Each structure stands twice: as structure tokens, then as C-alpha cells.
Amino acid sequence: MRKSVQLFSSKKVAPYVFTAPFVITFIVFFLYPTISTIIMSFQRIVPGEAKFVGFENYRILFDKTFYKAVSNTVVFTFWSVFILVTLPILLSVLVNYSITKFKNPLKMFIFLPAVVSTVVGGVIFRQIFGELDTSFMNSILSKFSIPPQQWTMKSSTGMLLMVLLAVWRWTGVNMLYFMAGLQNIPNELYESADIDGANWPHKFLHITLPSLQPVIVFVVLISVSAGLKMFEESYVFWQGSSPMNIGLTILGYIYREGISFGNLGLGSAAGLILLMMILIVSVIQLKYFGLLGKEEQ
Amino acid sequence: MKKIISLLMVTILLIACISGCASENNNSQVPGESNSKQGTQQEQENGSEPTVLKMWIFNDVNLGYWDEMEKGYNKKNPDNPIDLQVETYPFEEMHNKLQIAIQSGAGAPDIADVEISKFPNFLRGDIPFADLTSIVEPVEDVFVKSRFHIYSKDGKVYGLPLHVGATVMFYNKDILAEAGVSSDDINTWHDFVEAGKKVKEKTGKPMFTIEVTDVFTFFPMIIQQGSDFFDKDGNVIVNNESNVKTLEFIYNMVHVDKIAIPTPGGNHHSEEFYSFFNQGGSAALMMPLWYMLRFVNYMPQIEGKIEIKPVPRWTEDGDRSAGMGGTGTVALKSSPVLDTAMSFLEYSKLSVEAQEAVWTILGFDPPRLDVWDSEVTRQENQFTEYFKQDIFAVLREVKDEIDSPNVVEGYAEMCDLVRQELMFSVISEQTKTPKEALDELASAINKYKQ
Numbered sequence: 001m002r003k004s005v006q007l008f009s010s011k012k013v014a015p016y017v018f019t020a021p022f023v024i025t026f027i028v029f030f031l032y033p034t035i036s037t038i039i040m041s042f043q044r045i046v047p048g049e050a051k052f053v054g055f056e057n058y059r060i061l062f063d064k065t066f067y068k069a070v071s072n073t074v075v076f077t078f079w080s081v082f083i084l085v086t087l088p089i090l091l092s093v094l095v096n097y098s099i100t101k102f103k104n105p106l107k108m109f110i111f112l113p114a115v116v117s118t119v120v121g122g123v124i125f126r127q128i129f130g131e132l133d134t135s136f137m138n139s140i141l142s143k144f145s146i147p148p149q150q151w152t153m154k155s156s157t158g159m160l161l162m163v164l165l166a167v168w169r170w171t172g173v174n175m176l177y178f179m180a181g182l183q184n185i186p187n188e189l190y191e192s193a194d195i196d197g198a199n200w201p202h203k204f205l206h207i208t209l210p211s212l213q214p215v216i217v218f219v220v221l222i223s224v225s226a227g228l229k230m231f232e233e234s235y236v237f238w239q240g241s242s243p244m245n246i247g248l249t250i251l252g253y254i255y256r257e258g259i260s261f262g263n264l265g266l267g268s269a270a271g272l273i274l275l276m277m278i279l280i281v282s283v284i285q286l287k288y289f290g291l292l293g294k295e296e297q
Numbered sequence: 298m299k300k301i302i303s304l305l306m307v308t309i310l311l312i313a314c315i316s317g318c319a320s321e322n323n324n325s326q327v328p329g330e331s332n333s334k335q336g337t338q339q340e341q342e343n344g345s346e347p348t349v350l351k352m353w354i355f356n357d358v359n360l361g362y363w364d365e366m367e368k369g370y371n372k373k374n375p376d377n378p379i380d381l382q383v384e385t386y387p388f389e390e391m392h393n394k395l396q397i398a399i400q401s402g403a404g405a406p407d408i409a410d411v412e413i414s415k416f417p418n419f420l421r422g423d424i425p426f427a428d429l430t431s432i433v434e435p436v437e438d439v440f441v442k443s444r445f446h447i448y449s450k451d452g453k454v455y456g457l458p459l460h461v462g463a464t465v466m467f468y469n470k471d472i473l474a475e476a477g478v479s480s481d482d483i484n485t486w487h488d489f490v491e492a493g494k495k496v497k498e499k500t501g502k503p504m505f506t507i508e509v510t511d512v513f514t515f516f517p518m519i520i521q522q523g524s525d526f527f528d529k530d531g532n533v534i535v536n537n538e539s540n541v542k543t544l545e546f547i548y549n550m551v552h553v554d555k556i557a558i559p560t561p562g563g564n565h566h567s568e569e570f571y572s573f574f575n576q577g578g579s580a581a582l583m584m585p586l587w588y589m590l591r592f593v594n595y596m597p598q599i600e601g602k603i604e605i606k607p608v609p610r611w612t613e614d615g616d617r618s619a620g621m622g623g624t625g626t627v628a629l630k631s632s633p634v635l636d637t638a639m640s641f642l643e644y645s646k647l648s649v650e651a652q653e654a655v656w657t658i659l660g661f662d663p664p665r666l667d668v669w670d671s672e673v674t675r676q677e678n679q680f681t682e683y684f685k686q687d688i689f690a691v692l693r694e695v696k697d698e699i700d701s702p703n704v705v706e707g708y709a710e711m712c713d714l715v716r717q718e719l720m721f722s723v724i725s726e727q728t729k730t731p732k733e734a735l736d737e738l739a740s741a742i743n744k745y746k747q
Binding site for chain 2: 046049060063127130131132134135152153241242243244245256259260261262
């Protein structure tokens with residue numbers, strides 16, 4: 001007994017014991033599924049049997065539907081990242097500005113959507129952007145003599161709806177990150193800039209933005225990975241089947257093939273492609289922002 | 298001190314582990330014994346212990362029906378009662394859970410409802426459902442047979458139908474009257490288009506709405522003519538001549554004769570359409586009979602103004618309906634109480650009592666034909682109140698004209714492509730001709746099936 005106690009508290013064993021929970025969850029919930037996804041992507045799976053079919057799934061996968069899913073996902077990611085970085089920065093600076101009135105109501109107003117589920121928000125968006133003349137958005141448009149739109153039927157307006165929903169939902173959260181970043185910028189910097197006669201755009205460009213750089217990197221990272229994994233924003237508008245696939249994302253494609261149609265092999269193949277994409281984009285980002293290999297320095 | 302604490306922790310962990318295992322052992326043995334003891338006691342006192350049947354469904358509207366069926370079965374079989382435990386899950390989740398339970402071989406229920414577009418997913422490889430042919434055969438002749446075929450493979454029936462899903466035409470009487478048209482004069486689709494022209498001319502309203510993001514316009518029209526997406530052997534025939542002509546006909550209704558429009562909201566289940574039709578936006582709507590519930594729930598303004606009629610024919614003696622949609626109830630062959638499950642299904646899905654309940658409780662058109670003449674169909678309910686007509690008179694009229702599609706592998710993918718691309722590109726965007734779009738659809742599905 002004494003020996004075992006010594007073993008547990010020894011410097012050799014203890015680290016393994018402490019890291020075990022992570023390692024075990026990693027193996028069970030990530031490594032094992034990944035390996036079995038790789039195997040399944042080369043199989044045709046029906047209840048009770050799985051047959052190896054070589055690259056058959058990949059042959060079926062690479063067609064215009066999948067390309068559409070990829071291009072939708074990329075376009076969505078671009079716009080959502082672009083807006084979800086610039087808008088929250090501006091808002092957080094505004095909220096941080098000393099002469100802004102009604103700061104707390106403003107903060108609450110912007111942050112509130114973050115606690116609403118995307119699905120609930122989406123249902124409301126769906127009603128606002130109905131295609132009848134009497135729907136909320138179309139009735140506003142008609143005041144400006146713009147003809148009513150079929151929002152969920154066209155590729156451009158469909159993308160607009162998805163980006164809008166994501167922006168509505170996440171602006172508050174990202175603003176929170178930037179506000180925390182702003183707290184860390186010493187006031188002295190602004191004071192000395194004042195003495196040097198800098199106006200506010202100068203201060204914003206040369207003090208605020210550079211100081212926020214680590215936060216921006218972080219927000220871009222999580223926004224890109226969230227954009228690539230987008231599913232709900234599309235699902236709430238079209239329930240998985242949109243006209244001409246204007247709302248199809250990679251995750252939507254995996255869901256449709258793997259779960260709705262039961263083609264687990266094809267779904268696995270698409271899942272692997274998504275994994276590759278996220279991996280490549282992440283490595284490029286980390287490399288570009290100089291976060292890779294930092295520990296050795 | 299530290300050592301003592303860590304020693305304590307380890308001991309506690311070990312004890313927890315061991316006692317956990319031990320209690321599991323206890324659990325698996327003792328209740329079994331006590332159950333059988335109780336069983337024998339009860340058997341001596343009042344018949345036997347009820348057999349527990351687990352069931353999964355995806356629509357809690359049906360709960361009342363199953364409750365009634367359990368009571369009815371137990372009344373008929375006092376010696377062999379059942380305890381039906383129905384669990385409702387959301388649509389996708391239930392089918393996913395079922396698929397996973399079957400794949401992993403654990404946790405599957407004894408009975409389950411499977412929706413028609415999901416059904417072919419389960420009929421591949423080793424079929425997990427019990428062969429129900431033996432209970433279907435004795436009564437097959439009094440049922441709409443095509444409703445068994447959709448849940449069959451290689452001549453064996455694996456699922457029992459919930460409803461017929463007979464497609465009918467709902468006319469708005471006010472609009473027809475305004476245009477001076479009578480629905481009695483509309484016998485063929487040609488008559489329908491002519492009537493549509495009058496409606497358009499007199500009222501300015503469209504006669505008809507075309508689903509561009511769902512299948513319920515194109516699909517029933519081709520089934521009516523004996524065509525389909527797939528033939529009996531599962532070959533793709535979606536681009537055959539008859540289907541191309543049908544799609545051209547739909548195209549002409551919208552863009553040449555201008556008597557129809559793409560459905561507001563894309564399909565007949567969108568909020569936009571409910572509001573549109575409720576306000577008298579168009580004169581006629583073609584949907585299966587189960588769509589009645591949407592009228593009752595979402596279109597109160599036109600209560601009493603709607604008339605249900607058979608769908609126009611394509612030829613002089615063509616069919617005037619088609620069986621659309623559906624849910625098949627299955628028994629899983631992995632069930633330890635399969636015999637009881639089958640006997641319960643025989644009562645709850647095929648008997649006269651059960652089929653009457655399909656109408657009285659659920660308001661669906663029961664697939665058992667002799668029920669259509671029964672007394673219960675004349676009783677008042679929310680549907681007779683809304684439509685103020687003998688709904689079954691329409692059904693009796695078309696009873697031999699209700700074909701159903703061939704549900705084979707690729708069916709779900711096909712419906713999905715029709716929903717997303719075919720109708721939208723041909724009717725709304727007009728980027729492809731009917732022939733082009735159907736050929737493309739056929740090759741897309743063939744790619745899957747190879």
C-alpha cells in the first residue's frame with residue numbers, strides 16, 4: 001500500500017495522472033472518432049454491414065453541390081469575420097468614450113442577443129423577412145419605393161440573412177472581448193498623444209488598434225473557425241433544404257448526407273475535408289500571426 | 298499529511314468503484330427474481346403481468362391514438378395485457394436515434410413510427426424490421442393496397458400505413474362563384490386551365506399555386522398518370538417522356554397561360570402561404586387530405602368556403618388522386634417480445650376499431666376501405682364542421698384511383714433534389730427547360746445509386 005502511495009505522488013507518475021482526464025477525453029472523443037471517420041470515408045455503410053469501396057465516396061463528393069457548400073461557407077466566413085471584427089471594435093470604442101450617454105442601456109442592448117438561442121432569433125428573423133408585401137422588412141422597403149423581396153429565395157439576400165443573423169447574435173460577445181482589451185491600454189498613452197496634438201482618428205489608428213492586436217487575432221481565430229462550422233444560421237431559414245442550395249454549408253452537407261440520407265461514408269468523407277480546411281486555415285493563421293513556435297523562443 | 302490525504306482519496310475511489318460494480322450485479326439479479334415472483338403471484342390472482350412494449354414516435358399528435366389502442370388491446374386480451382410505453386422525439390432525432398440503436402445493436406424499441414422518406418434508409422443491408430406479411434395478408438383486400446407497397450421490399454411488408462394521404466383539390470367557392478365557374482365542370486386538367494383563365498380574367502387572382510420548394514405539385518401529378526420517380530425495380534425514370542410533359546404543363550400554367558404562380562413562401566407549409574390562402578389569394582389548392590388540419594389550424598377566415606373535390610384527370614378515364622406522404626409503423630426484429638408486438642400491431646393498425654380511430658382521433662383518411670362506409674365517418678368533428686361536406690364521399694369516389702409512389706433506395710435524395718433544384722430552376726428562375734432539368738436530376742441520382 002505504502003509503495004502505491006509513493007508511486008502516485010512520485011514526480012514520474014503524477015504528471016500522467018493529472019493529464020489523464022484530458023488525454024482520455026481526447027482519445028475517446030477526438031482521436032478515435034477521427035480515425036474511424038477516416039476508415040468510414042472509404043466504406044459504404046448500410047445497417048449490419050460496411051463494405052470498402054476505395055475512393056468511391058470522394059468521387060461522389062466532389063460535385064457542384066459540395067462546391068456550392070464550400071463556396072457558401074467561405075463567403076459566409078469572410079463576411080461574418082469582416083463585420084464581426086470591425087463593428088464590435090467601433091462599438092466598444094464608442095461605449096468606452098467618456099462623453100457617450102446611456103452606456104449601460106447601450107451595452108445591454110448590444111449584448112442581449114448573445115443570450116438568445118440562434119434558433120429563436122432565426123425564427124423571428126424569418127418572420128421579419130417574410131416574402132409577402134405585408135412582412136416587416138418589405139413594408140419598410142415599400143416606404144422607400146423599393147419592390148418587395150423574396151428574401152429566402154435568392155442567393156444574395158439569403159447570404160445577407162445568414163450574415164445578419166450571425167452579426168446580430170455575436171456582436172455583443174465580440175464587443176466584450178474588445179472592451180476588456182481596451183481596459184488594458186494605459187491612459188498615459190492617450191495623454192501624451194494629446195500633448196503631441198493628435199486628433200482622435202490618429203489616436204485610434206496608432207494607439208487603440210495596435211494595442212488591441214492580440215485580441216483581434218483571437219477574435220479572428222474563433223470567428224473563422226465558427227464561420228467554417230456554421231450550421232444553425234442556415235438551418236433556421238431553410239430547415240436543411242434551400243432553393244438551389246443557396247443556404248447549404250459544409251456542415252449542412254454533412255448533416256444531410258450522413259444523417260438525413262444515412263450515407264455515413266459520404267458524410268465522413270465530407271467531414272474529413274472540413275477537418276482539413278480548418279486545420280490548414282488555422283495553421284496559416286497561427287503562422288502568420290507568429291503564434292506558432294513561440295514557446296521555443 | 299499529503300500522503301495520508303492522497304491515500305484516503307485513493308481508498309475512497311477504490312471503494313466507490315467496487316461498490317458500484319457490486320450494486321450493478323445486485324441490480325441485474327435481484328429485480329429479475331422479484332419480478333418473476335411478483336409475476337407468479339399476480340398470475341395466480343388476476344391473469345398475468347403486462348408485457349412492456351416500448352415505442353418511439355415523432356409526432357405527439359398521435360399520443361392520444363396510441364393511448365386508445367393500448368386500452369382497446371388490453372380489453373380484448375385480458376389474459377395477455379400490454380403496457381405500452383410511448384416516447385416522442387423530434388422528427389430528425391427519432392430517426393437518428395433509431396438508426397444508431399440499430400447499428401449499435403442496443404437500446405432499440407419494440408415498435409417505432411418511421412416516416413416514408415426515411416424508410417428506404419432502413420431497407421438496406423440486413424433489414425432490422427420484422428416481416429409483417431403474415432398479419433397483413435388476411436386483410437390486404439380491404440385496404441388500399443398501394444399503401445402497403447410503399448413499406449415493402451421483395452414482396453415482404455415491413456411497415457403498416459397510418460393514412461392514405463389521398464391527394465384532393467381544395468377549391469375556394471367564393472372565388473369560383475365570382476368568376477362564374479363551377480367545380481363540377483372541372484373534370485380534366487384541360488378544364489382546370491380553362492376555368493383558371495376565367496378566374497384570372499374576372500377576379501385577377503391566380504387559379505393555382507405551384508410548390509417550388511417541395512414536391513406536392515409535381516409528384517402527385519406524375520403518380521396520377523402512372524408514372525413515378527423510380528420504377529418498381531428501383532430504376533430512375535424521373536426523366537421519362539410523361540414526366541417531361543407534366544413539367545412542361547406546369548411551366549405553361551405559370552408562364553404561358555398565367556393562371557398559376559409559384560407558391561408564396563415556396564411551399565404550402567410556409568407561413569406566407571397560410572396567410573395568402575386564408576385571405577383568398579388563389580382559387581384552388583392541390584394537397585393530400587391530411588392537409589385539412591392546416592385549414593382548421595391556420596386558415597380560420599375561409600371556414601365554410603372551401604370545397605373538397607377529386608383532382609382533375611389527365612385523360613378521360615385517368616386517375617383522380619394519388620397517395621402522398623406517410624408514416625409506417627414497424628416492429629423491430631431484435632425485440633425480445635416480438636410476438637406480442639406483432640399481435641398488438643395487428644390490432645392497433647389493421648383492425649376496424651383502430652382504423653375508425655384514425656379518423657375520429659387523428660382526422661386522417663384511414664387506409665382500410667370498409668371503414669369509409671362506416672357510421673363514424675358521418676359523425677361530426679372539427680373537419681366536418683370546417684368543410685361542411687361529406688369528406689368521405691370524395692374518397693369513395695376515387696377509391697380505386699389512389700396509386701402510391703415506389704419507395705426505393707434514393708427516394709429521399711430524389712425528393713430533396715426536386716425540392717431544392719428541379720422546381721425552382723424550371724418554374725421560378727426559368728434557367729433550365731423541363732427536359733434539361735429532369736435529365737440532370739436523373740444523372741445526379743444515378744451517380745448516387747452506382
